[in-house]
Amino acid sequence: MLFASGMIPVGLYTVSDVTLNALRRREDTMPNIARHRQILATLEPFVAEQTRLHESRQKLWFPSELLADAPQTFRLDPKVGALLVLNTLTEEGLPSFHRLLATNLGESPALVSWTDLWTAEEDRHGAVLHDYLLRVSNVNMVEVERMQYSYLRQGFRPHWQSDPYLLFAYTALQEWATQIAHQNISSELLRGGEPVLEGIVSKIAKEEAKHLAFYRSILAKLLEHDPDDVLAALAEVMMRFHMPGSNIPGFLELTTLSNDTKMFTPYDYAKIVRGTGIFLGLIEIQGLGDEGKRARDAILALPDRLEKIAARKVRFEMPRFPFLIT
Numbered sequence: 001m002l003f004a005s006g007m008i009p010v011g012l013y014t015v016s017d018v019t020l021n022a023l024r025r026r027e028d029t030m031p032n033i034a035r036h037r038q039i040l041a042t043l044e045p046f047v048a049e050q051t052r053l054h055e056s057r058q059k060l061w062f063p064s065e066l067l068a069d070a071p072q073t074f075r076l077d078p079k080v081g082a083l084l085v086l087n088t089l090t091e092e093g094l095p096s097f098h099r100l101l102a103t104n105l106g107e108s109p110a111l112v113s114w115t116d117l118w119t120a121e122e123d124r125h126g127a128v129l130h131d132y133l134l135r136v137s138n139v140n141m142v143e144v145e146r147m148q149y150s151y152l153r154q155g156f157r158p159h160w161q162s163d164p165y166l167l168f169a170y171t172a173l174q175e176w177a178t179q180i181a182h183q184n185i186s187s188e189l190l191r192g193g194e195p196v197l198e199g200i201v202s203k204i205a206k207e208e209a210k211h212l213a214f215y216r217s218i219l220a221k222l223l224e225h226d227p228d229d230v231l232a233a234l235a236e237v238m239m240r241f242h243m244p245g246s247n248i249p250g251f252l253e254l255t256t257l258s259n260d261t262k263m264f265t266p267y268d269y270a271k272i273v274r275g276t277g278i279f280l281g282l283i284e285i286q287g288l289g290d291e292g293k294r295a296r297d298a299i300l301a302l303p304d305r306l307e308k309i310a311a312r313k314v315r316f317e318m319p320r321f322p323f324l325i326t
């Protein structure tokens with residue numbers, strides 16, 4: 001899906017089929033998934049070390065602790081309520097994300113252990129937001145749970161799910177995007193107005209930042225081992241990035257609201273793309289073949305293109321969301 005004129009679907013970042021076709025490898029040079037898995041398996045000690053590092057920095061918290069001081073019932077600003085529903089549903093897609101990692105990262109004990117740890121941490125994100133929303137009097141939770149059912153029933157099966165390079169590229173971008181979305185609820189939208197919710201979303205955002213650090217470190221290590229294929233994978237994911245909740249009913253309206261309120265905008269996505277390129281040292285990287293050079297150039301050019309798209313003015317009217325009680 002391309003950006004339609006006048007509308008920026010914030011959660012869907014397909015840039016151009018022309019660019020994609022230029023990057024897409026022909027059938028005979030399609031990524032060798034078995035080889036990618038073998039290379040990933042050789043990183044076992046590094047993955048184990050990163051998991052240990054992550055756990056040593058962990059500040060474990062539990063939903064019931066964070067909700068202890070929440071009032072029993074209250075109204076939320078409708079825009080904040082709608083955005084919280086979007087972020088809750090995104091988190092509640094965890095069964096699909098767990099399946100992606102558990103079935104596609106191989107049997108390496110370190111990766112299996114990481115997936116278990118990551119799942120245990122992520123499970124608290126959806127739980128605390130869902131339990132918080134149950135206290136919000138102007139959100140109809142039956143409607144929200146209906147959306148959640150539909151979202152999980154459809155599943156999340158991106159075309160790239162079986163290639164570990166694409167998976168690590170995606171998770172490195174997606175954890176950062178989720179971190180920004182949660183953080184902006186706290187800093188941009190609440191501005192001290194609801195301390196319990198601020199505490200919840202900033203705790204989640206900090207954990208997403210640690211997940212980002214893990215996935216990005218593995219991506220950087222893969223890049224050292226196999227630069228051309230890793231850059232091709234990263235370019236492919238970046239050119240048509242979409243948040244996992246893109247099959248949530250009403251997702252387009254919710255992400256348009258997200259753009260309007262600045263919870264997450266194309267500028268944020270441009271920042272993620274630029275920051276990932278800087279972290280991976282793409283300007284200085286040496287030893288690339290033609291495919292790697294093409295991918296690197298496309299990645300480095302992408303933020304400016306995204307910012308041009310983002311600068312287009314979008315007229316926005318708050319839609320009638322079926323889960324909001326007026």
Ligand SMILES: [Fe+2]
Pocket residue numbers: 091122125178204208
């Ligand atoms: Fe999360």
Ligand SMILES: [Fe+2]
Pocket residue numbers: 122175178207208211
């Ligand atoms: Fe996360």
